[in-house]
Amino acid sequence: MNLGGFAGYILHINLTDKTVERTPLDLGLAENYIGGLGITLKLAYDTIQPGVDALGPDNTIVLGAGPLVGTDLPATSRVFAVTKLPSSGTIGWCGAGGFNFGCELKNAGYDHIIISGKAQNPVYLKIIDDDVQICDAHNLWGMGVAETCEAFWKDYERPLGVLSIGRAGENKVAFSMAFIDRISTLGRGGFGAVMGAKNLKAIMVKGKRGIDVADRKRYRALRKPFLENIRQYPYLKEWQSLGMLKSFPIVPVETYERIKKRRLACVSCPVxxxxxxxxxxxxxxxxxxxxxxxxxxxxxxxxxxxxYRESIKLIATLDEYGMDMFEFFGLMGFAKTLHEQGIIQSDDIETEIRMDSLASMETWAGKIVAREGLGNVLANGFKGMLETFGEDSKKYAPSLVKGIHPYTGPGSALPWDLFGTMELGQVLDPRGPHVGSGGSPTYFAKRPLEVFPRHFKRMGIPASATERIITSSDDSDGEQTLNIGILLKYSHSWFSLLGSMGICARGQINRFYNAELCAQLYEAVTGIKTDLDELRLRVDRIWTLYRMANLREGFRRDIHEVLPEQWFGDNGFKEYVSGKPLQIDQAQKMIEDYYEEWGWDRKTGTPTGKILEKLGLSYS
Amino acid sequence: MGKYYITTVIENCSGCLRCQLGCSEANTRKFKPIAAHIHVEMNDGDCAISFTDDCIAYGICADNCFYGALTKTVKEKSS
Incomplete structure (x- = not known):
């Protein structure tokens, strides 16, 4: 295939057979699934056998980077991994940026890597252009995430991309993550454990092929005003200075300024x-x-x-283990409650569980990662805890979605209580609760509805849908309401588009992109004729195939898309516009509206024959 | 000799490599960081920015920098 943007090859690694194969990327895949996240999901659908054990040798990991990754378009760093995840038991995506990995993968000549089998002993993948080797990782096993990354950076000249796991992944902790270039997480759901179960410690990659764009003149013409627009953004310097603390000032600015050594960016990111x-x-x-x-x-x-210094120390420890902090805290709180209720016996609590104590939390993190005593049960996540401590323990569990503790909501880490697309998305992304795919203007601060249509247009939402998302209430004085279910459909579409091209979905950067511009950039970079309607169709195909991959696994609304009861009541979520307590029937209707907007069955969420025909999809 | 003076302020560098991407594309028509005439090295927060002997101070590295780590000024013509 001779297209711009794409590197042109898929790398197939079988760890059992120790084989390496390169195959050309099929043009049809690009035409139907855009690239990046889209093609990664398609390859996962084709290669993951239904019913496979997430931690068994037959599970497959598919990695990919979209056609814009490696160019200098803003924040085009995204790398996706799709596999069957142990925490949720679903086929899920994980996404990350990073300093080098995506860019170097493309420079080495590969858009995707498909990893199957299980190595007999710890290994890492060494990819330097055509030189691809499965190498002994004996010396790396036991190292932390950053330690592993530093080991490669010491031995090889940078730029060099490194994807690595820590001890949590090695010991198959159900909430272990992998990190890209030590700085970005392939998190939530247990991706690290899937690598650990394959005895795969790391992937290092570097290359010198370079990335072409198909229409250089048009690319430059599009890029110039685009970059200028970002440069003129009045809050750019503030974002660059404060990062995520601008949205969520968890400590005073003065404190942050005292601890800030340097602000960093993923490759190509201007923010x-x-x-x-x-x-x-x-x-x-x-x-x-x-x-x-x-x-x-x-x-x-x-x-x-x-x-705050103790918090930094603890989270740094969890990061080095490669362990999801939201799940760690949720589990420790659950274990503490079970102990107080006499369900966990004092003999099992060798160290008092104190949620506000660095010594206690570090000790327990160490027990989990080493699978010592009760730590061995905690390492299996909420699923393992509930299995071990039985029916009596269930009523003390925090809110759970697909066996994972939500990051936002009552009793969760992040305190906002308005029920927007991110909040509903925790239930409706098959992957489970995470920060990522459900973004929309409802994220973070409450905004007036009159600013929403501008963002809807930017996200590529058709005008006909906008009329159904913002409507006048029947039972009031024409007060406007917001249909979160329909809006979430388009949040997932927008995320799929950005991820498939390789663009970061963070609000601070995606605010500069719009769907029309994406179509133009895609065409200029790849040379594949594209307009917005075609992109919409491809996005619908991608997310519907993602749904099908999970339905094929036995995914069901009444098992996997259950709304936690803790989300409702006086201390529960609030309806986004009115601020009144959210009712469960309102949320159930949102789910059904979401299904219907995709063209799926309103009650079950199963794609209808009509939509499958339109998208050219069928089950295999 | 190039048209610009390139000034570096390493404290401002975020390691985004936009300079290397832009420079390599201008020189080779491919985005290929290792082919750039500018190199950024970030080690434990310590940053070093260097230019190869081939650098002609074309200035695209500064055009691509959003962090104030690289700026360009036009060289005055000698009389």
């Missing part, structure tokens, strides 16, 4: 949300931490930590 932090005083004086965001390092404060 930057990554941080290097240095603790300026106290017992950890001088400790330097690289993080996906200072906000993450400070999350311990929302769970009761009083000293």
């Amino acid at each position: 930057g949300c990554k941080d290097i932090i240095e603790i300026p005083d106290g017992p950890f004086n001088g400790m330097v931490v690289h993080t996906s965001s200072a906000l993450n390092l400070l999350t311990g404060l929302t769970y009761g930590f009083q000293d």
